[in-house]
Amino acid sequence: MAHLDAIDTAILKALQQNGRISNAELAERVGLSPSACSRRLDILEKSGTVTGYHARISPKALDYKMIAIVHISLSGQFAKTLAEFEAAVKLCPNVLVCYLMSGEYDYILRVAAKDLEDYERIHRDWLSALPHVVKINSSFALREIIDRPNVGV
Amino acid sequence: MAHLDAIDTAILKALQQNGRISNAELAERVGLSPSACSRRLDILEKSGTVTGYHARISPKALDYKMIAIVHISLSGQFAKTLAEFEAAVKLCPNVLVCYLMSGEYDYILRVAAKDLEDYERIHRDWLSALPHVVKINSSFALREIIDRPNVGV
DNA sequence: AGGACGGGCGCAATGTCCTTGCAAAGCCGG
DNA sequence: CCGGCTTTGCAAGGACATTGCGCCCGTCCT
Structure with missing residues (x-):
């Protein structure tokens, strides 16, 4: 992932806003010929x-229709404990986001569900089954105010 | 937004995974001729x-490089209070996600920052300036485990 | 039951776009 | 100042998107 100049940045910004x-x-938008632009984009894609x-x-x-925010605490912070939890949580398709956090809880999850009944199933079959969990705290989104794909878009 | 059949769903799934x-x-992937597929996609886009x-x-x-999760409580739940807070929070480009929540806090935010200094600036210039806020609680993501664009992808 | 209607399809044509080869221009270090 | 490297613009050939058209099938109404 090499250094990005102004044109690269313009390409990335444009594609953040409209990826198709x-x-x-x-x-034309970044002020380059199509061929040069295509080659730059190719590099940006292949470099990750x-x-x-x-x-x-x-x-x-x-x-x-439903988004839940789930705070989870584990029974310890050993690397093996974290690794096992993370491997398990990755398998649940309803978990959109998962971060290891500083603060009161160890992990925070964003979970999508079709309705409350669906969430109950996810909670029972997936979340409760995650290893080393000692505390789960679910809150539900009442309304979405912002959901931006990227910064400053 | 009309009803979606199996082919529409297949189109959406494919574009979730690879939008370009x-x-x-x-x-070919959904088993349709290019023209029919183009027309369906056109409808899906125009219908929202x-x-x-x-x-x-x-x-x-x-x-x-930095993601913060911010929990915020307001001084009340009047519609006007919420509306003024939401209008203000929408103006901050670093706020990627904002939900009105059930539970202990009123809002939860996902904020992107370049580094801790940048976050300090955002906190000072934006978050602290939001109207009707009585409590702010910032936690930082230590590591990203999952960040899926969509369910089940 | 039969005909009219409409939605959705595939095919074909045309215009646009993507990609790759190639030569020239810019850039940097020796 | 020169040689090598990088990146650009241009051109060509092949792929792609789009639109009109005719066809098929399911539905509704008589």
Whole structure:
């Protein structure tokens, strides 16, 4: 992942906002010929600077109407304890985000569910089954105020 | 936003995973001719089912190395209080996610910062300036375990 | 039951776009 | 000042997106 100049940054910004823009328009927007732009983007992708392109789907369309924020504490902080927990949590497809945190709880999760009944199932079959957990605290999102894909977009 | 059949769902799933796939390959993947696929996608976009396409950039490349989770309590739950807070929080570009929550705190925020100094600036200039706030609790992500763009991908 | 209607499909054509080779221009170090 | 490296713009060939058109199938109404 080499150094990024102003044009690279412009390419990344444009694709953050519209990831399905054509290469021709992207080139025009950053002030480059299409071929040069395509080659730069190719480098950005292969170097891992661009990690992927994803469509954002209206959650209602997919029937995931519910977001839960789950705080979890483990029974210890040994590397093995953390590793086992993390390996297990990665298997749950409803967990969108998981961070190891500073502060009162060890992990914070963002979980998507179709409804309360679905969340009850996820909680029972997945979250409660995670290893080394000593405390789970679920809160539910009442309303989404902001959900930006990236900083400053 | 009309009803989605199996092919629509397949289109959405494919574009969730790779939002820059060509229409030709998308069509092949869902078992449709390119023209039919293009027309379906057009409908999905215009109906608001697909809300956008976004490149995912390695946070390190953009120098945002730090994620903070911020819990906030307000001085009341009146609609006007909430509305004023929400209007203000939307203006901060570093706030990636904001939910109105059930539970102990009123809002939960996910904030991106370049480093601790940058976060201190955001906290001072933005978060502390939000109206009606009576309590702010910041925790920092030590490590990212999962960050999925969508459910089940 | 039969015909009219409409939604959705595939095919084909045209215009646009992506990609790769190539030569020239810029940049840096020796 | 020169040689090598990088990156650019241009051109060509092949792939792709889009739109019109005719067809098929399911539905509704008589």
